[in-house]
Structures are given as C-alpha cells and as structure tokens.
Amino acid sequence: MRIITTLTLLLLNVQLLYAGFFDEVAKSNSKTERHMLARQVIFRAQESINGSNINAFTSELHELAERHSDPILAGLEKIAQVEVMLRQTPRPDTLIQQSLKQVLDIAVKHEDDMLLADYYHYTGLQYNRLEKKREGLEFLLKANSIIQRNGTCSSPSAGPYIYEVGVGYLQYQDYHNAKKLITQALTCEMYLMKNYMRAHNTLGVINRKLMLLEEANKEFALARSIAEQVQDSTWYGIISGNLGYNYYLQSKFEESIPLLETDFRLCLKSKEWASATHAGSTLAEVYLKYNKIDKAHQLFFSLDTIWSKFGYPHIKSSYYSAKAKLFKAKGDYKNALLFSDSAQHYYNADVEAKNALVAKQAEEKVKAEEYDANLQLLESEKKSQILLRNAIIICTILSLIIAVQLIVRQRQRHKQNQQNLQASKEQLQQYVDSLREKNMLIESFKQQIESLVEASQADKEEILARLQNFTILTDDHWNEFRQLFEKVHKDFFQNLKKRFPHLTQAEIRLIALSKLNLSKKEMAEMSVVSVDAIRKTSQRIRTKLELESEKELESLIASI
Structure with missing residues (x-):
C-alpha cells in the first residue's frame, strides 16, 4: 500500500512538471470541482x-479566474503566493498580510467557507513564524472547525490543515490531542511524501513523550524509510537520531550506535548544530558504557567546537553530563566535578524554563480552547436567528458548554497538578542523585589527595577547601533543598513542627533525609558529619518522641 502511494505521488509530481500546472482545472466545467482541483495542485506544488x-505558476491560475469570472480562484491565487512567501528568507511579512487581507475580503463577500478556512490556516502559520503561538493556534483552530464541520477529509485541505493543529497542541504539551489530530490527518490526503515523513516523525516524538517507546519506534522507522526514498539526507539523519535515542532509552545500546553515528555525521554536514550535539553527547555516553574511552574522547573534538552555537539548556546539560562521565572514566575527578556542576546548572535552567513555559502555555491553551468554544457558540447563535424557538436549545447548549468547560478546567488543573508533582519528584530525585554522585567523586578525589605525598600542605589545604564548596546541605543550600522537598511532601515541615515543636534544626534535617530513604552513611556525607553523629541524633529524636526502635521512628516519619 505504501509503495503504491509513493508511486502515485511521484507520478502526479511528474505530470505537474511536464504539463501546464492547471490543465486539469481548465478542463473542468464545475465550479466546485475547479476549486477542489486548484487546491490539490497548490498542495502538490509546495x-x-x-x-x-x-509568477508562471500563479499566472495560469489568474487567467483561469478571469476566464471563468471566478473570484474564489483569484483568492486561491493569493493563497499560492502566500504559500511561497512563507518559505522565503527574509520573509516579506507585509506582503503576506496584504495578500491574506485580500483573501479574507473575497471569502466574506462571497460567503465561501473553504476560502475562509484557507485564510485562517495561513494566518495561523504566519503568527507561528512570528513566534505568536497562541494567536497562531487560535486561527488554526478556526480553520479546523470549518474542516471538521464539512466532513473530516471532504476538503483537499483537510490533511495538511489538521496536521498543523496537531503540531500546535504538541507545542502546548497536550500530547493526547496532538496524537489524535495527527493520526486523523494521516487518514486524509497529505500530497507530498515529505508531509507523510514529517507526520510520522512527529507521531514518534509524541509517543516518546507518552513513554510509548515501541509505538514511537514504528513511527520513526516508517518516517526514516520515507526520508530515504525521497533522498532527504538532513531529515534522514534527524530521524535516525530520534530512533537511536529511543533505543538508548530502552537500553538497546548496540542498536542505537549506528543510528546516532548517522545522525551526528549528517547533522554536522547540514549544520544542524543542536541535533548534532544531542546525538554526539548521547553517543559518547554509549561509548563509555562499553569502555570505549578513546572513541568518546575523539567525539568531543567535534562537539567542543559546536556546542556553544545554540542556546538550548537541555542539550547543553546533556553535553556537560557526557563530558563529566568521560573525565570520570579517565580518573580525572577534578574536571568530572566541574563538568558535573555545569550539567546541573543547565539542568536547573532547563527545569526553570520549562516550568515557566508550562505555566504560560497552560494559560494560553485555556484561552485558545475558550476561543474555539466561543466560536462554536457564535455559530450556534447565528443559526438561532432563523427560528425563534431555537433560543431554548441555545440556552441549553450554552449551559452545557459552561459545565463542560468547568469540568475540563478542573481536569486540566488536576492533570497539571499531577504533572507538577511528578516533575517535582524527578527534580528531587535528580538533586539527591547528584549529591550521591558528587559525594562519590569527592571520596575518590580525597583518596587521590592522600596519595600526593609530595604535595605541600598548603596545596592540600587549598584543594580540600575547594572540595568543601561541593558539599551539599550546608546552611546555604538547605533552603533550596527544603523548597524541592516541600513540592513533593507538601506541608511536611509545618506538620512536623506542629506535632513536635521541641525538635532542633539538626533533628528536623535528619528526619527530612530519612523521609528520602537515604542510608546513614549518605546522610552523614550530605550533612558533613560522621555516621556516629547521625546515630546519636537519631537516638536523641527517639528519646524525645518516646520511641523504642528505629522501625517505630521510620513508621512515624512515613505518616507525616
């Protein structure tokens, strides 16, 4: 089936190149059919x-519009021009806006729903390219509303238009709606093989976000085979990297290596620096898992020259993390600590940026959904003008919409709270894991220092002083730790103080660390005290709380 689709699309493109662009349109005697065929030609010619x-392309359409006195074809001529202008660099934004205004005027004057949908769609794309994502999604939703009302795949525009709405939902991290819409788009005509390729790759990304890794693998494999067919080396590399990263997440390291190597090589060639850095950093970690230190080291010769060419903190975090692991594998604990700190810095920056983005996107998404609901309501009100008796029905519909909106908002808040809680748990776990790794590095570093018999006492003291700066859960870091802890265990410290007001700060810290199921050795390392001091503090807490055993204390802490 896929082979037949590929051959059909290639044949149609060959016909487009060797015949007049709009020959089939010119032969039709039906106005509706002419409009449909003209849209198909525009999409295939993208x-x-x-x-x-x-100019040669639109002049044929212009002649047809004049010959048939057809204003809708004149509107589609403007749409074809906008399609090209949106891909130009620099982009002629003023001309695009003027052309879209002319399309809107024609659509309103002649009450043509599909031309109005064209206006909404391309205005949405224009807003997206201007980084006005909320306005962009609002216009894309308007176009989709018209498409869905006229029947999902009844319009030639349906597939591409529905796909763009799905991408809009993906940007707002609404993965379920994004998956639903892009799957729906693929049931319609997408015209170009590259459109199918992008749609399957996007579905792969969505399934990975939903942790449906096997489904994601199938989508990436299909998208990759299409990229190979159309000989698009850049996309072939990017999709190979997506599939390779999936295998990495599934611990299929041997299978991931050739895919990540392909992504790294092709993205370097096409100057896709961010994708190249992500692929290279992941590949370096895989090499290190197989103790291929030299290969990982060679990889960083290329990575070191490109990682600073972009500003994505999550990719910089993966770069620094991979480099820290390289230095650790080489026994260079000093540099491992430094790069580990940098990785943590960019990880925190990425978390902060994502939290801010999630809050903003959640607000904008609600506005966009309200706008879509209002649009549907206005259409209902327009119909109510025909017969007065529809007023009662409209009031009922309005009440239902309000009720649904309240339910949807409540579910969204609950879902958002669950996502925030999960994110906070991951942050806290990342924080604790980082502490554990640093303490291991510090212990190894201390052992190296002790072996430096010939080093001066001043050098040793200087190094130990620097090590002290890496210690976590000092007074300076306690507030940061406490904030993360409270996100996961809400009101823990308040409830603890209310029940046991006589506890000291040191005892409260120990109880908080116990809540994380850390060993006494880990608690001692994080608090910069001895294990014996931890035991004595624990004994003191039991005495104050009149508890006889450690198990009773653990049960009490679990209940708070």
Missing part, C-alpha cells in the same frame, strides 16, 4: 514552486 517560478 516544494517545486519557489520565488523563481511563482
């Missing part, structure tokens, strides 16, 4: 039409 041949 990648073959550019600034150099757009």
